[in-house]
Amino acid sequence: MSIGASDSIESLDLQNVDKALTTSRDNIIANIAAASDTPALLIKDEAFANGFGEGAEDSNAVAQYIDSVRQTIDPTIMFFENIVQYIAWDEAFFDALAADYPDQYAGRKYEDVFYGWKSGFSSKWTDLLERKQSDVQDGESKILNQASTLYTALSANLDPENKAALAIWLAEIINTLSFSIDTPLILDEEALANYVPPPPVNNYGNEKEGEEKAT
Structure with missing residues (x-):
């Protein structure tokens, strides 16, 4: 847009001049975003797109950043x-x-208690994107299956103490899953280690031959 010496400012058509300014601004911001890790959506301070698919892609980009x-x-x-x-x-x-x-805490040392608190402390970031319930269940199912398979493979060859420790490990994994938040699985490791299963019985309710009777 230009004006000559004989032109009057009132004669200029100022309609749609903001489009060029907006385009220039968007180009500058896009160049800044391309040179940095920040999504252009955040730099431009714009709302997420409402179209099919676009809004999800915008939110994913921001979440990744x-x-x-x-x-x-x-x-x-x-x-x-x-x-x-x-x-x-x-x-x-x-x-x-x-x-x-x-x-x-009576009789316990401060250092022991402190390092126990320290090792038991954990913190995590809040998830930015809400996962679908089906995805959560599918992921937890895989975790549970893998942990159960490992428990089955190891427990057959372990002594009672280590078998009890392995059971506690499996219970801790189960307690991290969403379905057990309100009803956690709590096991007594000492009782598990000292547990002696009863001898097997036959169809008549008697101990099988070759098995020593409990006294």
Whole structure:
């Protein structure tokens, strides 16, 4: 758009001039996005597309970008988690807790309890995209089948103590699955290790020949 010396500003047609500005802006932002890992959708501060398929692709791109940022800052978060743990779970906190719950902490060393808390602490990022229930069930089914297969393969050749530890491992895996959140599987490892199954019986309710009777 140009204006000559003899032209009047009132005579200029200013309709649709914003299109060129918008196009230039979009091109600049697209170039910035291409040179960085940030999706153009975030830089342009636009809403997700509502068309079939496009909205899902936009959200996936943003979720992947945020996950990459999370992975980048994870070491920093873990570093500060350690600092916060040492500050929050100091000896004064342990002494106060031991005074309130002597049945759990009486006679125990602070260092042992602290490192137990530390090893038991875990944190995870919230999922950005909600997974379909069918996908969740399919993934959990594969995990359960693989864990059960491994348990079956190992348990036949283990002594009672290690067999009990393997059962606890399987129970912990089961308790991470969605269907067991409200009803976790709790096993007594010591009782499992000391359990002696009864001798097999025949169809008449008597012990099979060759088996010693329990006394």
